[in-house]
Amino acid sequence: MTQPALFISHGSPMMAVQQSATSDFLASLGQTLSKPRAIVVFSAHFDEAHDIVITSGDAPHTIHDFYNFPKPLYEIQYPAPGDPKLANTISEYFYKAGIKTVQSADQGWDHGVWIPLRLMYPAANIPIVQVSINTRLGAQAMYKYGQLLAPLRSDNVLIIGSGGISHNLREIFKSPATPNRVQMVNEFTHWVEQKLIAQNTQALLNYLNEAPHALFNHPTQEHFLPLFAALGSSDGKAKKIHEDIEMDILALDAYKFY
Numbered sequence: 159m160t161q162p163a164l165f166i167s168h169g170s171p172m173m174a175v176q177q178s179a180t181s182d183f184l185a186s187l188g189q190t191l192s193k194p195r196a197i198v199v200f201s202a203h204f205d206e207a208h209d210i211v212i213t214s215g216d217a218p219h220t221i222h223d224f225y226n227f228p229k230p231l232y233e234i235q236y237p238a239p240g241d242p243k244l245a246n247t248i249s250e251y252f253y254k255a256g257i258k259t260v261q262s263a264d265q266g267w268d269h270g271v272w273i274p275l276r277l278m279y280p281a282a283n284i285p286i287v288q289v290s291i292n293t294r295l296g297a298q299a300m301y302k303y304g305q306l307l308a309p310l311r312s313d314n315v316l317i318i319g320s321g322g323i324s325h326n327l328r329e330i331f332k333s334p335a336t337p338n339r340v341q342m343v344n345e346f347t348h349w350v351e352q353k354l355i356a357q358n359t360q361a362l363l364n365y366l367n368e369a370p371h372a373l374f375n376h377p378t379q380e381h382f383l384p385l386f387a388a389l390g391s392s393d394g395k396a397k398k399i400h401e402d403i404e405m406d407i408l409a410l411d412a413y414k415f416y
């Protein structure tokens with residue numbers, strides 16, 4: 159069975175305890191997809207500066223990597239198993255491409271993993287492997303990472319990029335707000351959708367120069383780069399499967415890639 163690849167905007171950690179249009183979407187998404195044998199996740203919150211780090215533990219712990227949220231969030235556990243064998247397979251793909259990796263048996267699931275997957279697969283019975291991103295290398299490298307792992311999809315492995323189609327947290331809490339901020343988010347997300355549907359990969363890879371208001375929507379790039387790993391693992395065909403906005407400018411679009 160061949161799985162699609164996904165890009166998911168995982169939003170605020172509060173999604174874990176508050177119902178919303180996006181939490182409902184993620185819950186339904188897990189029910190509509192064919193059950194994968196394993197899941198590979200590129201998360202915005204696993205950004206490594208040097209080597210590619212691949213989780214290889216049998217039972218990684220749940221990381222509560224956020225601050226000043228309600229106590230119930232810190233009590234949530236997502237005990238999905240790891241998959242050391244798959245981690246080794248992924249390492250071999252990178253090794254054959256001349257790219258060094260490090261396997262970590264201690265790395266746990268960050269909230270870019272467990273918050274969406276807990277909604278999609280609440281039974282926590284599908285093995286997961288995380289692969290780190292690297293914001294210093296940028297979109298082209300993340301796209302290549304996805305290309306290297308593309309064969310996994312035909313082995314019933316679901317590849318997910320977990321980030322945010324827009325992610326300017328400072329602006330959310332800014333007072334006074336930037337007057338045209340809603341328009342800048344809409345123009346950026348519309349541009350991304352147009353380029354994905356048109357399969358204009360080159361424009362997307364050059365988004366920092368070509369996309370309208372790229373740095374406003376992503377002052378730092380970690381929440382956008384997982385998109386390129388998912389895109390790289392596909393044939394480039396994209397379908398927008400969800401659209402939502404929280405707090406005026408936190409866009410929560412999701413895409414399926416074939």
